[in-house]
Amino acid sequence: MGLISSLLTVFLALIGTPLFIVIAFSGLIFLFINGIDLTAMVIELYKLAHTPMLVALPLFSLAGYILAGSKAPDRLVRLSNALLGWLPGGLAVIALGVSAIFTAMTGATGLTIIAMGGLLFPALKTQKYPEKFSLGLLTTSGTLGLLFPPSLPLILYGVVAQTSIDQLFLAGILPGLLMVFLLSLYSSWKGFQAKVARPRFTVKEVGRALRESIWEIPLPFVVLGGIYTGIVAISEAAVLTVLYVLIIEVGVYRDIKIRELFPIITKSSILVGGILIILGVSFGLTNTLINEEIPMKILDFLKLHVQSPVTFLIWLNLFLLGAGCLLGMFPALIILVPLIVPVAQAYDLHPVHLGIILLTNLEIGASLPPLGINLFISSIRFERPVLDLYRASIPFILILLLTLALITYLPVISLFFL
């Protein structure tokens, strides 16, 4: 029965059934088989109304659409050309850096794609980066940077695993930088290959470009400053972002007229609706997976059959990648961490190192086909078929997997500062 329904689910997905219907269907079948009232699905859908972190999603989405609708992408291109244009892949490197900082601040649900994608995608396009490359870059950037403080998943791991959050903050820095660095290398190479124009560096052009985007440059500092001075909580950073972006793009630059705001708002809320409905039914599917104790059973199986630490780590990585892809970051954290920590201790893994491995896995899992949430967010944000995104993200995922291997087998990368 389970097998038949799984095959049916895959079939439904492949013939083009809307994904939220496919996920809802597989959740409902589970409930039906186990004789649980279908209302359980509705209870999970209602989680959309009491999951605090979700409030930021529509707000960042709005800020992103306003930025995309203004001339901010052009100004960003000019500025990045002036600063890093001489470097092959300069803009791509900037995109990686910006995404990493943004993700560290906001959490880990692909918010970066929603907020920054609209700005970065046209910018990359203007500079003639191949579309497939840009899509892959922005998709995997949705969770890049969550090893940097004060990222919420890092804090959550510390709480659940009873590990020092301050140590985790330190431990995440080198692995996080390694990821950004390797992706930057690849991006430089791609930029070189694509013969993206490389203007000479002149102080004069830097000055002009800086003056032109004088109002946009403070944005990250306004938001970060707002958080670090205690004016806003991390969860409120989105409000500050929207307000600042509204004021500069509508009030100062006047790129967008007030009456042009309404279509932008509608567009942004359609995007949000499409993502949230998938998230809502995914809660339902996750609930049924927990109810059947499926993640726990897989882990028990691992415990029983794996003896060597290295083999254990390989299986653990595979398992976590799957969990990141299927369950999503936060459910995976609260369900799996308490189960994995004692097991890993038996294999003599440092809990801080384990945390970094775990978060790296979940970070990659979020961009992993078929169900990584970043892929869907990109698909909706950039209006591209999700299959295209599967293909586009492959090289980036391979690089991230390489980093994962390095982080896993060289504990010193994580434990260097401790």
Added chain:
Amino acid sequence: PNSSSAEKVILKIGTLAPEGSSWVKAFRDINREIGQKTGGQVTIRIFPGGVLGDEEDMLRKIKVGQIQGGFFTGGGLGLIFKDIKILVIPSLFENYQEVDALMAKMSGYFEKGILDNGFKIMGWGESGFIYLFSKLPIKNAADLRKGKVWIWEDTAIGRAVFKELGINAIPLGIPDVLVSLQTGMIDTVYASPAAAISMQWFTRVSYMTNVPLSYSVGAAVLQKSAFEKIPPPLRATVEEIFQRHLVLLKENVRKEDQKAISVLTKQGIKLVSPSPKDVKEMQALSLKGVDTLGEDVFSKKTLAEAKALLKTLRKEN
């Protein structure tokens, strides 16, 4: 002939208590013993760490039959039977003797209330006392008014008491608390000592006010209809096992509470001891605050009874 046997009963139980905590360990012990003594006919499955959602979600999931029970704190129990909420009124209790004396008299009333609402209490437990943690020492209401006090959820009781105390509390979700303590958006939080350690809030504060702010009641409950699925000859056995382990658990939690406080002091947290007068003032303000609440929050008669009990108790000592 054997229609009554062989029907296996699986009881799924949710809790916010994390894997590895003494609550979850107690449930595993309960399950082991029940398995042995019922010949495997009754099985408990525990879902720890809030993987099934908050307590309101767990109650919803009980209603639709996904799970059969939970280990609930005051919030969840109050949703089943509102009068239980009187136990979480700030500054109601001064120490565990008072808690035990009151529960000895009133637990029967609460159990009946829970039963009338379709649930059965398998045993009482607790998360112990909740204390104030702050960057500046807090002895009394005046000190509290100067702080930037965090509040978790909008509860009628919490709001009424904070209003009476003259505190403009700052509402934030749990994930925001640690960073907000760091940035100075808030400087005063409340938690059980164990939670202050596990959430690592203690790393961002300097003082703990060494008088209970409030009591965190807890109980293991099963849906009445689920309990009745247990074959009648086994019910008493199951109940006895639950009761015995939960009594042990309560003793454990209290010991751990003390251990947690000494860990905190070793980490450099200073204990602040309010004077008896300060304590009485907080009690009076808190009770005055909840007096403004209507019958919809809890029955006033129940609170009056509790107050009278505590009064005679304090006179005796």
Added chain:
Amino acid sequence: MPSSPSAWKRISLFLNRLEEILLGSFLILMVLLGFLQILFRNVISVGLYWIDPLMRHMVLWLALLGASVATRENRHISIDLLSEKLGHKNRSYLQGGINFFAAAICLILVWPAIRFVQEEYEVGKILAFNIPIWASQSVIPLMLTVLGLRFLSKTWNAFTRRREFLSSEQSNTTRI
């Protein structure tokens, strides 16, 4: 009851517009409420309790209203391996089948959703300002019904007006 097709059309246009207006208003309201909260806390040191629950419930409304608009505009995510390889006629039959299935899933959930709201009605919690929570939660069965009807109407179009249907599918979507 409207008697002519044009009346139907007007009603449906009105409803479409209503959905968009609600969506937009909620989003603007969320920004304003968030701003109010930051302002009150920093300027007069008052924490406004009611803002958080209101904003969270707006997320639920955004999700369901947005999903409905996405259905109308063919903007739901799907993995489409098959339809490129099918002929005109078969493609519209396939789409008809898929939309019918989607309608069924949404409509199956309507009754559980009503019961969910009923249960919450009995608990009787308040969202903010005397708005009972169940009133906000009613958006779940309501919009599930709307989603179901939208998918049904697409099913109908796929089978009866194949040509129009396929061209409308194409114009609105980048074959997501």
